[in-house]
Amino acid sequence: MEITELTAAERRVRDAFPRGTAVDFRTGVAAEDDPEAGDSWGPERTVRAEVLRALLVGSPQEEGQVPALRVLGARITGALNIRYVTAECAVALSGCRFEQAPNLYGARLRQLALSGSVLPGLTAATVHIDGVLRLTDCRISGPVRLGGSKIAQALFFDRTRIGVNADGTTAPNGEAVLQLNHAVVEDDLWWPGLVVHGETRLGGAAVTGQIQLDDAHLRNPGATALHAENLGVGSDLHGMRIQVQGRVDLRGARIPGQLNLAYARLSNPGGVALRASSSTIGELWLREAAPIDGRVNLRRAKADLIHAAPSVWPEQVRLDGLTYATLLPxxxxxxxxxxxxxxxxxxxxxxxxxxxxxxxxxxxxxxxxxxxxxxxxxxxxxLPAYARLWGHLQDVTVGYGFRPVRAAAWLFSLLLAGSLVYALHHPSPLKADEAPPFSPFVYTLDLLLPIVDFGQERAFNPQGWYQWLSYLLIATGWLLATTIAAGITRSVSRQ
Known part of the structure; x- marks a missing residue:
């Protein structure tokens, strides 16, 4: 195609490019300017993709001017294919209707903005953006491929809808619809209000700043909605009020600040709703979040603080190896x-x-x-049956050493019962001329304490069932003393 074979609309774009002037094809009527209706736009606001490519490859310039491709409200026909192109200018194609998915694979651009546009998809894996990549308020029905990309500043997807057709339906597709695996973003991922129908993939990505996902909706029921294994974040990952249908996979993620899921709704019935095993998190916030519908896996995770009410957790969890310092509330x-x-x-x-x-x-x-x-x-x-029996005895008597007041209560009760019984029926002395005066209280205490000897037990000999009572007190005293000793030993070892 010769650069001279241009329509009036294309000549406007060509003439404005060397000076970086914006070409605005919008009419000012919202219904007419909606890119969803862009197929009806006539030749007065239609630009061929090959014209845009020719400008980016040729990069015409005017002395003293900074070129830029800035087009608003155009219908772009054909395929914008700038694979491996290096364009020393900013590209802003906002509010446009793309007939085919742009292909920016391996390209290098100074800055790229497609805000407010409607696209059937975007192929931009391994793209290098020296500035901001802005896709705010876009509607993208097909997959967005940004795997391995490198973006020197922020990446904006706020209020964008991905994987949704114009009629609101979603096309089933096994491919992840938003791919940023192994991408490098040297500022923030700014995605509040993002809506994705299908899998969002951030595995191995590195974000120097924060990830902002407040009010986002990620939907991939029965499968993985957010795949972010080994994700590295410089500060926080905010997902306040986020709604996720499908699995959130953060295994091995490194988030030194907050993983803030306050007021969130995580749902994956019958499967894992949240997996953050082996992750390192500064603070995990689930404050006022809805009860998680699905299993939670936090095995081997590390967090300085976890803020979550008991009602948040589901019926099945995996917590083996979870390390934390503080629980709130x-x-x-x-x-x-x-x-x-x-x-x-x-x-x-x-x-x-x-x-x-x-x-x-x-x-x-x-x-x-x-x-x-x-x-x-x-x-x-x-434990086996005999060990369980011994355990029950320790529990009832002194609560395994953690309820020492119980031991005092048992001792006092037995001491009181024995003192009353032997006060009513004094046992006969073994040697009447050598026996000390009988004391029901001291005699019972002598029976109960196996180590201490007050001389009463050796001096008197009860008969009949009183003798059996003395045997019971002696045996109970030994068991109680052994249990108390075990509890004291455990308490000392804890210290």
Whole structure:
């Protein structure tokens, strides 16, 4: 095609390019300027893609001017194919209707803006953008391929709809509709209000700034909605009020700031709704989030702080190896413990130890003891019958050493009962001339304490069922003392 074979609309674009002047084909009537109706636009606002390519490749310039391709409200026919092209100018094709998906594979551009445009897709893998890539308010029915791209500044997808046809339907496609795997963004990913029907792929991507996904809707029911394994973020990932249908996969992600999912709705019935195993997160916020519909996998994850009410967690979780320093809001241990019983793998001692340490850090020793008692009870269910029996005895008597007041209550009750019985019926002395005066209280205490000897037990000999009572007190005293010793030993070892 000769550059002279141009329509009036194309000549306007050609003449404006060397000076970087914007060419605006819009009429000012919103209904007429909507790119969804762009197929009806006539030749007065139609530009062939090959004309745009010729300008970018030829880069005509005027002395003292900075060229730029700036077109608003045009219908672009044909395929804009600038694979491997290096264009030393900014490209802004806003509010345009693209007949075919642009192909920017391997291209290098100073800046690219397609805001407000309607496209059947975008192929821009390994593209290099020296400035901002802006796709705000776009409607893209097909896949957006930006894998391996490098963007020197921010990437904007705010309020864009991807994977949705003009009539609101979605075309089934096994390919991820938004691909930024292994992309490098040296500023922010700015995506509030983004709507994606299909998989969003961020695996291995590196974002120097933050990722903003507030109010986004990611929908891929029964499959992965957000694949972000080994994602690296410089600060925060905000997803307040985000709604996800499908799995959120953050395995191995590194988010030093907040992973903020406050007021979020995560749903993947019958599957994993949130997977963040082996991830490193500064703060995980699920404040006021809806109950998660689907399993949660946080195995081997590390977080400085987790803000989540017990009602957020689903019936099945995987918490083995989860390490955290602080839990918010601060709640009694009894409200946190049911979560540990939902562990898919059954009894996981590490989960109880972590919860114990969290309470100890804030000085709530009573809650910490409650968690350790629950741990022993849960462990008891995994033991053989004889060990479970011994465990029940430790639990009833002194709560495995974590309820020492119980021991005092048992001792006092037995001491009181024995003193009353032997006060009503004094046992006969073994040697009447050598026996000390009988004291029901001291005699009972001598029976109960196996190590201490007050001389009463050796001096008197009860008969009949009183003798059996003395045997019971001696045996109970030994068992109680052994249980108390075990509890003290466990308490000392914890310290």
């Amino acid at each position: 601060h709640l009694p241990a009894e409200r946190r413990l049911p979560l540990l019983e939902r562990e898919e793998e059954g009894y996981v001692p590490y989960a109880y130890e972590q919860l114990t340490e969290a309470y100890r850090r804030i000085g709530d020793d009573d809650a910490a003891r409650t968690v350790l008692l629950a741990k022993q009870r849960r462990h008891r269910a995994t």
